[in-house]
Amino acid sequence: MRKPICLLAILLTTLSAAFAQETVKYNQYGVAVTSDRLDVEAQDGILVMASPNSGYKLWFDIRAQADGAVFFGAPEYADPIGNGTSIRRARFAVKGQIDESWYGEFDMDLANGLVELKDALIRYTGIPNLDLQVGNFKENFSIQRNTTSRYLQFMERPMVCSALAPSRHLGINAKYAKDWLWLSAGAFTQEVAGSEEWTNVADNNKDFGRNAGYSLTTKVVFRPLYKMDNASLHIGAAYSYRTTKVSQATGEWGTYRASARNSTSINRKKYLDTNNLKDYDHNNLWTVELAGHWDGFRYEAAYIGDNVCFKDDASINLSGWYVQAGYLLFGGRQRYDANGGKYTKIKPARKWGDIELCLRYEFLDLNAPERNVFGGSAEAYAVGLNWWVNNNVKIQLNYQYNNNDRYANGKDKLYVGLDSAGKPTRDYTKVATESGKAGVDYSMLALRFEIDF
Numbered sequence: 001m002r003k004p005i006c007l008l009a010i011l012l013t014t015l016s017a018a019f020a021q022e023t024v025k026y027n028q029y030g031v032a033v034t035s036d037r038l039d040v041e042a043q044d045g046i047l048v049m050a051s052p053n054s055g056y057k058l059w060f061d062i063r064a065q066a067d068g069a070v071f072f073g074a075p076e077y078a079d080p081i082g083n084g085t086s087i088r089r090a091r092f093a094v095k096g097q098i099d100e101s102w103y104g105e106f107d108m109d110l111a112n113g114l115v116e117l118k119d120a121l122i123r124y125t126g127i128p129n130l131d132l133q134v135g136n137f138k139e140n141f142s143i144q145r146n147t148t149s150r151y152l153q154f155m156e157r158p159m160v161c162s163a164l165a166p167s168r169h170l171g172i173n174a175k176y177a178k179d180w181l182w183l184s185a186g187a188f189t190q191e192v193a194g195s196e197e198w199t200n201v202a203d204n205n206k207d208f209g210r211n212a213g214y215s216l217t218t219k220v221v222f223r224p225l226y227k228m229d230n231a232s233l234h235i236g237a238a239y240s241y242r243t244t245k246v247s248q249a250t251g252e253w254g255t256y257r258a259s260a261r262n263s264t265s266i267n268r269k270k271y272l273d274t275n276n277l278k279d280y281d282h283n284n285l286w287t288v289e290l291a292g293h294w295d296g297f298r299y300e301a302a303y304i305g306d307n308v309c310f311k312d313d314a315s316i317n318l319s320g321w322y323v324q325a326g327y328l329l330f331g332g333r334q335r336y337d338a339n340g341g342k343y344t345k346i347k348p349a350r351k352w353g354d355i356e357l358c359l360r361y362e363f364l365d366l367n368a369p370e371r372n373v374f375g376g377s378a379e380a381y382a383v384g385l386n387w388w389v390n391n392n393v394k395i396q397l398n399y400q401y402n403n404n405d406r407y408a409n410g411k412d413k414l415y416v417g418l419d420s421a422g423k424p425t426r427d428y429t430k431v432a433t434e435s436g437k438a439g440v441d442y443s444m445l446a447l448r449f450e451i452d453f
Contacts, residue, residue, distance in 0.1 A: 045392040045453050055100040061093035061107070063150060065450045069266040073401075074442035077415050077424035081442065084266045087111045088448065089149060091118065101126030105135075116194040118168065129178040136192045139166045139217045140175065140184035140341070141238045143289050144302060144322075147342045153298070153326045154384050155398050155448050156264055158362040160320025163260035163272065164285065164304045166240060168192070169215065182221035182236075182341045189214055190247035197247040204246035204253055213245035221341050225292075232336035234291040243282045256280035256308055258318055258366055258375060262402040263444040271408035271440060274318075274366050274375035283308040291343070293336060296328035296354075298343065316368035318375075324360035324382075332356075332388070346388055358384035367407055374428065376408025396448040406431050406438035416440065 027033050036056060038049045043059075050057040065088040071081040093107035107119040121135030138146050142165035144157050156162075171188030189212040191197050204210040219238035225231050244254050255276035262271060289302035301323040309315045328334065331349030336342075348354040360382040366375030382400040389395065406428040409416045415424040417431035417438040425431060431438045 045390075047453075055097060057097040059095055061091070061095055061452075063089055063091040063450070063452045065089045065149070065448055067155065067264065067266060067446060067448045069264045069444055069446035071263075071267060071442055071444050074440055075437055077418055077437075078440045078442070079269065079414050081267055081269065086266055088155075088265060093119065097125075114194065117192055120192075129176055131175045131177075132173075133175075134172045136168055136170050137173070138168050139171070139186060139188055139215070139240070140173065140219045141166050141217055141240055141285070142287055142302065142304065143234065143236060143291055143300065143342050146340070150394070150450070150452055151343055151345050153300075153324060153356070153358045153386065154360060154382055155396050155446055158320070158322035158324075158360070159260040159262065159272065159364040159378060159380065160302075160304050160322060160362065163258045163364055163366065164306050164318065164320065165287070166215065166217065166242070166285070169245075171215075177339050177341065180223045180226050182223065182338075183219070184341075185216075185218040187214060187216055190245040192247075200249050201246045203250050204248075207250065208253075210246050210253060213243045215240055215242040215245075217241075219341075223338070226338065230333060231294045232292050234289070234336070234341070236287075236289045236291075236341070238287050238289075240285040241282060242285060244280060252276050254278070254280060256283060258306070260364060260366075262378065262380065262404070262442075263400050264398075264446050266446070267444070269414060270410050271404045271414060272364060272366050272376040272378055273411045274373055275411045277308070277310075277371075277373065279311045281309050281311045293334035293343070296332050296334060297325070298327075298334040299323075299325040300343075310371075314371060316371050316373055318366050318368065320362070320364035322360060322362035324358060324362075326356045326358035326384075326386070328354045328356050330354045345391065348388055348390075353388045353390055356384075356386040356388065358382075358386065360384070367405075374407040376405055378402060378404045378408055392452050394448075394450045394452075396446075396450070398444070398446045398448075400444045400446075401441070402444070403441045404439040408439055414440065 025035050036051045038051055040049050048059040067088045068085040070083040090110040095105045097103050103123040105119050105121050109116045119137050121133050121137045123133035144161045145165040169188035170192050171186050173186030175184040217240040221236040225233045255278055257276050259270045259273040284307040287304045291300040303321040306318040332354035333347040335344050337344040363379045365377040367377055380400055380402045385397045387395040406416045409426050412426055415426055416428055419425040419430045420432045
């Protein structure tokens with residue numbers, strides 16, 4: 001019996017080895033690779049592929065926002081404001097945790113048929129509580145700017161964030177987050193977005209040999225209520241030293257410009273605009289912010305200041321602020337993203353979701369008379385209703401009243417009042433004070449349908 005048993009063992013060993021050889025897999029370049037089985041599931045409507053044996057995880061992040069807006073109440077002398085619709089965002093992103101130490105992300109926007117790069121980054125997560133990343137991503141400066149558009153309380157961010165707060169740039173950043181403390185520091189160069197920005201970068205490099213320019217941005221956040229699940233308190237401050245970037249057009253390189261739209265991206269008029277300020281050297285950007293939540297109530301306020309310095313040692317100060325709050329009417333709970341230092345999706349209390357009532361006041365001042373800069377100032381009052389239908393669908397309704405001053409003429413392109421002869425004028429110095437009107441005030445009603453999957 002011993003001989004047949006030995007022969008059987010040899011046969012099984014040979015078959016096992018042959019089977020192992022047959023299951024060796026190769027990539028498209030003919031190199032043998034390791035194989036890992038993946039489980040596929042939908043996590044809150046997001047397609048996720050993850051390995052049960054390793055830290056590998058891959059998922060898609062897709063977002064579509066369809067907007068419509070109507071405008072009314074503007075004075076007769078004002079330039080017409082066209083009602084309209086748009087695809088505000090059509091985002092497609094692929095995100096992957098390769099193992100416990102490495103994460104990668106690629107994100108682009110296809111809204112209205114225009115291709116624009118958003119996030120493209122590599123992140124090292126192998127050190128507890130510390131993230132190191134390089135690529136194109138948002139600078140950690142403003143809580144409102146860094147909050148994803150999925151979870152904004154209003155359809156658009158406040159004017160001061162659009163005008164002054166930095167967004168995505170190519171750079172490197174380190175972030176530490178644990179318990180009550182959140183810290184971030186990074187160095188950044190030019191903006192990477194679409195073909196226009198890349199053309200500017202290439203032309204500035206090719207034709208003029210200009211350096212890329214840089215920004216140094218740091219932020220600290222204190223969170224004394226970090227142990228509480230139903231409440232948060234976010235006390236933050238940030239500073240950024242910034243120079244001119246080669247993503248500017250060649251003829252605008254070495255200048256500084258701040259500008260913002262009112263209300264929504266559908267109204268393309270930029271009433272607030274400093275135009276290109278020459279002899280720019282650098283600017284010191286800073287902010288303080290306070291935010292928090294308690295069960296279904298969430299609030300947020302921030303002040304942003306911008307000290308713009310010129311080569312003749314002169315400087316100007318631009319600034320703005322906002323305060324906003326929202327309350328979930330049917331028992332839902334607000335939630336804070338401790339690792340990101342910002343707010344995330346709500347936890348609804350009903351099967352049909354929840355409704356959030358929001359209020360906001362904001363102000364932006366781009367006037368600096370000491371250097372004859374009159375970019376305009378404006379305030380806005382907004383009321384919003386958000387129906388969080390489920391984890392993937394959100395419907396937003398916004399009403400906003402905009403009050404622009406006489407200097408908000410969009411780089412001398414927009415009417416701001418009547419002159420002494422009763423005719424519309426773009427020149428704020430010619431607006432007749434006896435008319436009692438100056439600047440363009442108007443209202444907006446806007447609706448958004450959003451799906452994330």
